[in-house]
Amino acid sequence: MAVELGDAGSLALFLAVAAMGAGVVIAGAIAYQRAQQARLARIRAWVASRGWSWTARDDALAELLGTRPFGMGDEREAREVITGSRGGRPFQAFRYVVVDHSRDSKGRRKTRREDFQVVWVTLPRSLPALRFAPDDALQRVLTGLGWGDVDTESHAFNQRWRVSARDDAYAHAILAPHVIEELLRPAWAGATLVIEGRFVAVVRPGYPDLRTLDGTLERLEALTGTIPPFVLADYGR
Secondary structure, three states, rough: OOOOOHHHHHHHHHHHHHHHHHHHHHHHHHHEEEHHHHHHHHHHHHHHOOOOOOEEEEEHHOOOOOOOOOOOOOOOEEEEEEEEEEEOOOEEEEEEEEEEEEEEOOOOOEEEEEEEEEEEEEEEEEEEEEHHHHHHHHHHHHHOOOOOOOOOOOOOHHHEEEEEEEEEHHHHOOHHHHHHHHOOOOOOOOOOEEEEEEEEEEEEEEEOOOOOOOOOHHHHHHHHHHHOHHHHHHHOO
């Protein structure tokens, strides 16, 4: 036999279900917060074990470069910053967060966040901006802004990378055979490489994976070591 609830009973049932739903949401939020705290604690302990330093947030780092994906969005954040040195070579690694605000057709404000993992080292002199990336929408934007798409004599390299620069001669000067050979290594797959000022930065989408940090630093060291010295002399400042 079916049991019918009156208005009061229906309201009580609705409130009970709503309370249960709110409880699940709160419990989920608490669990997520605890998991994040545990993750950050593990990161801090690991960083300390390497003799490096850790900073929760330093947004000034997010404004140092302007070559995409740097400089995008309405707001930029640098979180979970690791500062240290490897083999005597200083580096920084951090989670780069791009925040965009927009409104839908009804005028409601929407916020979109995108995370990248950044690792960079520095050069002895500042160089003009140069970007190496897989073919993507950002590459087409740069082309529209006057950045040339530079080809090399290596078909394999041209298939993997799109090279953006405002000065083709400068790009070709950097693209010495040893640089091309280095950038064809599997370890660079899926990465974007930005040279701007004194920074050489590797950028990948998503949260940082510290298991890859040593390998990324090793490849950055190898890459910067293959840049021809005359490039720093002729184009550096």
